[in-house]
Amino acid sequence: MPELPEVETVRRGLAPAMEGVVIETAHVNRPDLRWPFPERMAERLSGQRVERLRRRSKYILADLSGGETLIVHLGMSGRMTVSGMKLGNFHHQHPAPEKHDHVVFDMANGARVTFNDARRFGAMDLAATEAVEAHWLLREIGPEPLGNRFDEAYLVERLKGRMVPIKTALLDQRVVAGLGNIYVCEVLHRAGIDPRRKAGRISAARVASLVPLIRVVLEEAIISGGSSLKDYRQADGAMGYFQHGFRVYDREGAACPTAGCDGRVDRIVQSGRSTFLCARCQR
Numbered sequence: 001m002p003e004l005p006e007v008e009t010v011r012r013g014l015a016p017a018m019e020g021v022v023i024e025t026a027h028v029n030r031p032d033l034r035w036p037f038p039e040r041m042a043e044r045l046s047g048q049r050v051e052r053l054r055r056r057s058k059y060i061l062a063d064l065s066g067g068e069t070l071i072v073h074l075g076m077s078g079r080m081t082v083s084g085m086k087l088g089n090f091h092h093q094h095p096a097p098e099k100h101d102h103v104v105f106d107m108a109n110g111a112r113v114t115f116n117d118a119r120r121f122g123a124m125d126l127a128a129t130e131a132v133e134a135h136w137l138l139r140e141i142g143p144e145p146l147g148n149r150f151d152e153a154y155l156v157e158r159l160k161g162r163m164v165p166i167k168t169a170l171l172d173q174r175v176v177a178g179l180g181n182i183y184v185c186e187v188l189h190r191a192g193i194d195p196r197r198k199a200g201r202i203s204a205a206r207v208a209s210l211v212p213l214i215r216v217v218l219e220e221a222i223i224s225g226g227s228s229l230k231d232y233r234q235a236d237g238a239m240g241y242f243q244h245g246f247r248v249y250d251r252e253g254a255a256c257p258t259a260g261c262d263g264r265v266d267r268i269v270q271s272g273r274s275t276f277l278c279a280r281c282q283r
């Protein structure tokens, strides 16, 4: 499942193909993904110029010249592919259509952007640009972790008195936008905080220490995603899925990477999902 850095990487990969460019024709090949598409979606998209391609949490938002915004979520398995233009070091020809190519944008610059989603947990909707923050998919989402509204004072206040595990609190999209299982595990390891500790029982200073760590972990992943746009892994023109050097995520049994710690990475299950931690240095 893509998290914020993967979605940001997709956005950056799409921008040269889409930003400032007219969608000549939008092809919508089925009535729905996770939810029904909006009425007349193909018509409402065709002929519109993409004024700006931005990201809110794990959503890509394309502001259109006609005053609407296209909201895109990749779901579990959604992929966006650019063909017909130079992307990084590659020029991708238009590939043969595939079975799960549900939405295809033929851009006026010759690029083709294809949304392929085998499992169909992805989503697309249209909303008035001026009201997009109030859209039901977006309105409850908390501040962007890389934005100004997310700071130490905010996080300390938000977690005060909360008796859920700190991992659960950080996964709550109303607390902070876009964090998922992978990066929460990484952040808590770097902070030396046990993911099972109740959020409200952790000192304010330690909660505050999470804010710069969240930024660093996400920014490193975005940089790594950006470099993946240029290298061989992007040879098929698909963006957003890349391997990072995770410190604990999916590294059960590995030596703990914290300097001076001789612990090992454990895997436990919290709320049905894997948590990776070093029980020796995360307290």
Ligand SMILES: [Zn+2]
Residues within 6 Å of the ligand: 256, 257, 258, 261, 262, 263, 264, 278, 279, 280, 281, 282
């Ligand atoms: Zn350790």
